[in-house]
Every structure is written in C-alpha cells, then in structure tokens.
Amino acid sequence: MTRFGRPGTAAALALAATALTTPTAHATTGTRTLTCTQTSVTRPAYKRAATGTIDATDTLLSATVTHVATGKVDITTNHPVLDNTFLDGWYLTHNNWNTWRLGIAGTGQYPVYYLLIPATPIPTGTPVNGLVYIDFGPQGGANSFQMTCTAT
Numbered sequence: 001m002t003r004f005g006r007p008g009t010a011a012a013l014a015l016a017a018t019a020l021t022t023p024t025a026h027a028t029t030g031t032r033t034l035t036c037t038q039t040s041v042t043r044p045a046y047k048r049a050a051t052g053t054i055d056a057t058d059t060l061l062s063a064t065v066t067h068v069a070t071g072k073v074d075i076t077t078n079h080p081v082l083d084n085t086f087l088d089g090w091y092l093t094h095n096n097w098n099t100w101r102l103g104i105a106g107t108g109q110y111p112v113y114y115l116l117i118p119a120t121p122i123p124t125g126t127p128v129n130g131l132v133y134i135d136f137g138p139q140g141g142a143n144s145f146q147m148t149c150t151a152t
Helices: 007-021 086-095
Strands: 031-038 048-055 060-067 073-077 097-104 112-118 128-135 142-151
Touching: 031 060, 031 128, 048 112, 048 128, 048 142, 060 097, 060 112, 073 097, 086 097, 086 112, 086 128, 097 128
Parallel strands: none
Antiparallel strands: 031 048, 031 142, 048 060, 060 073, 097 112, 112 128, 128 142
16 A cells, blocks of 8 residues: 555545546537547448537537538437437447437438447547447348547
8 A cells, every 4th residue: 555645645646637537628618529530441422420519528419420422411419319228228338338319310210320429438639439320220220330539
C-alpha cells in the first residue's frame, strides 16, 4: 500500500484521474459534436456517414445518417431513443454499445435506423468504434456499417 505524505494528495490524484476519463462538454452548450466515418468495406455508393450531438453524459441528442457519395440524407432526428433491448441487448452485452433508435425512413414500418456508440464515456478527440444498423424488417434483412466516431 502506498502512503501519501499529505491527506489531500490522494484526493487530488483521484480528481486528476477522473478529469482524464470524464468527457468534456462544450463550455457554453454542454454538448459535443459526434462525427462517424464508415470503416467497413463497401461499394462507394453505399458508404455511410453519421453526425450528431451528445451531451455531457454521452446521451445522443440528435443524429443524421447520410450517403457519403451523394450527401443524400437517409434519416435525421432530434429525438433518438435509447433501445438497449434491440436484438435482446446483444450489442450492449457483446460490444458495450448503447443502441440509439433513430427512427423509420419513409412512411412504412421499415427500414429502421440505429446508431450504436459506446456505453462508456466517449473521450473528446479520441476515435471510438460504432455502428450504423439498418433493419429492413422480417423479410428484408439488415445492413450494418462499422464506424469510427470522434466527439469534438
């Protein structure tokens, strides 16, 4: 066991360690921008990107998924819903990712878009893994796009 010379030293070291691992939010709004770039191999026409905002607790506040080649927006929302029961919680259990349901593109029941990002604190400026998942329903299958996401 290491002993510190002054009682306040241990508390100061603990506080410093917390500061290194706690996300830093924007000074005036308390939000950060999240930018995700697809890393999985696909045809250029299918490549996706995602952008959004997260708050100081890494809650997803908004998100937009686009086609990189054309800039066409697949879906955009200012009200993503945390849905960690999606696929029986598989992504939370196996990847420690929160599953954010972005919504349905179009007027039917499908396709449903999800953005999956770490359930642990997302450090500012350090890339983390994520996923865009598109569920086409019981008869249509799904597409998933591996992402590298950075909060700024």
